[in-house]
Amino acid sequence: MTQLIREMSNTAQRLGVPLGVQLDLTYRCNERCVHCYLDHDDHGEMNTAEIKDLLDQMAEAGVFFLTLSGGEILMRRDFFEIAQHARSLMFCLKLKTNAVMIHKAEADRIKALAPESVQISVYSHRPEVHDAISKLPGSFKRSLAGARLLAERGVKVIFANVLMRNNFQDYTGVQELAAEFGAQYTVDPTITPMMDGDRSILNLGIGQTELQQVFRDPSLLGTSPEEFCDLPKGPLAEEDAMEMLPCSAGHTFCYISPYGDVYPCVQFPLPTGNLRTTKFIDIWKHSPQMNEVRSITVNDLPVCSTCSHNSGTCARCPGLAYMEGNMRGPSSLDCEKSYTRTGVVIAGMMAHPKAKPAAGLEQIHLASNENVVNFR
Amino acid sequence: MSTIYIARNKDVAARKLGGEMMIMSGRDSTLFSLNQTATAIWQAADGVTPLADIVTGKLCAEFDVDPAVALRDAEELVAGLEEHGILKVSNAPIVDAQ
Ligand code: SF4
Numbered sequence: 112m113t114q115l116i117r118e119m120s121n122t123a124q125r126l127g128v129p130l131g132v133q134l135d136l137t138y139r140c141n142e143r144c145v146h147c148y149l150d151h152d153d154h155g156e157m158n159t160a161e162i163k164d165l166l167d168q169m170a171e172a173g174v175f176f177l178t179l180s181g182g183e184i185l186m187r188r189d190f191f192e193i194a195q196h197a198r199s200l201m202f203c204l205k206l207k208t209n210a211v212m213i214h215k216a217e218a219d220r221i222k223a224l225a226p227e228s229v230q231i232s233v234y235s236h237r238p239e240v241h242d243a244i245s246k247l248p249g250s251f252k253r254s255l256a257g258a259r260l261l262a263e264r265g266v267k268v269i270f271a272n273v274l275m276r277n278n279f280q281d282y283t284g285v286q287e288l289a290a291e292f293g294a295q296y297t298v299d300p301t302i303t304p305m306m307d308g309d310r311s312i313l314n315l316g317i318g319q320t321e322l323q324q325v326f327r328d329p330s331l332l333g334t335s336p337e338e339f340c341d342l343p344k345g346p347l348a349e350e351d352a353m354e355m356l357p358c359s360a361g362h363t364f365c366y367i368s369p370y371g372d373v374y375p376c377v378q379f380p381l382p383t384g385n386l387r388t389t390k391f392i393d394i395w396k397h398s399p400q401m402n403e404v405r406s407i408t409v410n411d412l413p414v415c416s417t418c419s420h421n422s423g424t425c426a427r428c429p430g431l432a433y434m435e436g437n438m439r440g441p442s443s444l445d446c447e448k449s450y451t452r453t454g455v456v457i458a459g460m461m462a463h464p465k466a467k468p469a470a471g472l473e474q475i476h477l478a479s480n481e482n483v484v485n486f487r
Numbered sequence: 488m489s490t491i492y493i494a495r496n497k498d499v500a501a502r503k504l505g506g507e508m509m510i511m512s513g514r515d516s517t518l519f520s521l522n523q524t525a526t527a528i529w530q531a532a533d534g535v536t537p538l539a540d541i542v543t544g545k546l547c548a549e550f551d552v553d554p555a556v557a558l559r560d561a562e563e564l565v566a567g568l569e570e571h572g573i574l575k576v577s578n579a580p581i582v583d584a585q
């Protein structure tokens with residue numbers, strides 16, 4: 112399957128097809144998670160007709176993997192109308208929710224949407240720890256009740272566990288809980304900056320010692336710690352670096368905010384156009400910003416092209432680098448992670464410019480990757 | 488042999504990419520890529536056209552294939568796709584397929 116996905120991505124890349132899109136339907140939410148920085152007021156969300164038209168445009172453009180996220184998707188009264196339209200267009204549908212509002216009726220309707228998966232945020236196996244993070248009393252109980260209703264109906268459920276200082280010790284408990292529910296488990300061990308470049312929430316994140324523990328826990332890695340933490344094998348040869356693209360952002364994937372703004376990725380707040388004035392396919396194909404992102408190969412990265420970590424131990428995120436002021440620069444968070452992973456000093460740690468947020472950013476929602484472990 | 492009717496399962500995800508159909512079966516999250524002939528069968532699976540007619544009308548018209556061999560291959564393919572919940576197969580027309 113991985114091989115097939117790789118082939119599909121290559122074909123999509125060659126043909127210029129946006130294979131995957133994350134669409135945030137709203138930034139409104141019934142929780143107030145400590146690590147979430149969203150402005151939860153509605154500043155002009157796309158209406159039902161606009162979103163259905165967008166879905167038609169995306170199907171026409173070849174989008175296959177569609178993630179509907181937020182905010183909390185069920186805060187939209189028209190959620191099922193939108194999702195049913197998406198189903199009729201045969202997208203491979205993934206939903207992200209806190210599941211607090213999922214009762215029997217909603218679970219039945221979600222089951223009828225035949226989603227590929229439903230990802231639910233679970234911060235701890237202890238109610239008081241989870242609720243202290245979500246800041247919604249009783250949310251642990253309600254989220255798990257929602258998860259159970261979906262699991263009972265045969266919907267594939269994924270527990271997404273963001274690790275922070277105050278819940279780090281609970282991840283094995285969440286893993287056990289996931290196993291009990293027959294759910295998959297995905298962990299995100301890093302907190303990333305706010306989209307406006309503000310790095311204050313990074314204080315919530317786990318430290319180097321904990322990260323080292325994560326990098327050495329086979330239950331989280333999907334490979335052996337020895338292999339995962341092996342010495343870096345780069346830098347890549349110039350001809351390989353010329354070919355190598357930083358990631359799928361803007362190449363086969365993009366992100367759309369509730370206000371119709373299109374970005375290369377959920378974690379790459381470079382505005383490329385707005386759907387209220389421009390068709391999706393025109394933004395995708397002709398936006399100068401999208402095309403600039405697309406033009407960059409590893410060879411064009413002044414610091415990272417010379418870094419021994421660029422051949423696999425670091426999956427540098429250009430979106431994080433952009434938030435630090437230069438999309439062609441290193442991402443200090445990825446430098447730190449690669450250093451923690453391998454213990455080998457990194458080009459970017461010496462050459463890294465002081466983090467400066469990019470100007471004119473608009474708020475977009477940050478979500479974890481789809482991988483089992485989001486180590487980027 | 489009795490007439491076979493085939494219909495696309497509405498629960499699967501599908502999109503054409505570079506001439507081939509990508510299909511994700513919701514039942515077990517398995518991803519398939521159908522080649523051009525399989526894609527033609529999938530697209531023609533309207534529940535009311537017999538498989539034999541699809542083979543002669545679509546496959547033999549569009550691709551240079553022997554009708555008897557094509558029908559045998561198509562039946563095998565259809566059985567495989569049914570197993571994965573991608574196609575519904577019946578000996579009677581499938582009326583709610585549209
Ligand atoms: S590396 Fe960063 S910009 Fe690229 S796909 Fe991942 S999160 Fe998005």
Ligand code: SF4
Nearest residue numbers: 415418425442446459
């Ligand atoms: S982001 Fe840092 S670790 Fe990664 S390749 Fe660039 S300099 Fe090296």
